[in-house]
Amino acid sequence: MPVNRVSRLRAAELPAGNPTGDPAPFRVMVETECDVVRVCPFGEVDIDTVGRIREQLENATTLEAKHVVLDLRGVTFLDSTGLHLVLEADAASRAQQWEFGLIGGPPDVQRIFDLTGARARLPFITASELAALLTAPGDDARSSR
DSSP: OOOOSGGGSOGGGSOSSSTTSOOOOOEEEEEEETTEEEEEEEEEESTTTHHHHHHHHHHHHHTTOSEEEEEOTTEEEEOHHHHHHHHHHHHHHHHHTOEEEEEOOOHHHHHHHHHHTOGGGSOEEOHHHHHHHHHSTTOOOOSOO
């Protein structure tokens, strides 16, 4: 008879989500301030959810936002389709002349960027750089891409 190892975990050790250990439902929040649109996914970014993020990124650029920031702090898992979306958004920003930035996620999420070598070529920004974008519209707070 298989052993259910999750049931032996204390409450503090259960995975994020509801008390039974199921992951929280995926959602995407979009915040617009000044000329910055921040797209904030929460939960697992995979083949089933990446389309919802892509839609929000496309909406932001259709609205002619000068800066679009993908905030990965609420992401619990990122697979290759999520990485591909980030690379697509970065390429689109350069081709269509809008500024793209990423706020990194938890260590397990950032690991995919490190393992693939993508981290060095993507425009990661810090929360303080985002704050600078929000307080100085028209100024790009990042020193380099």
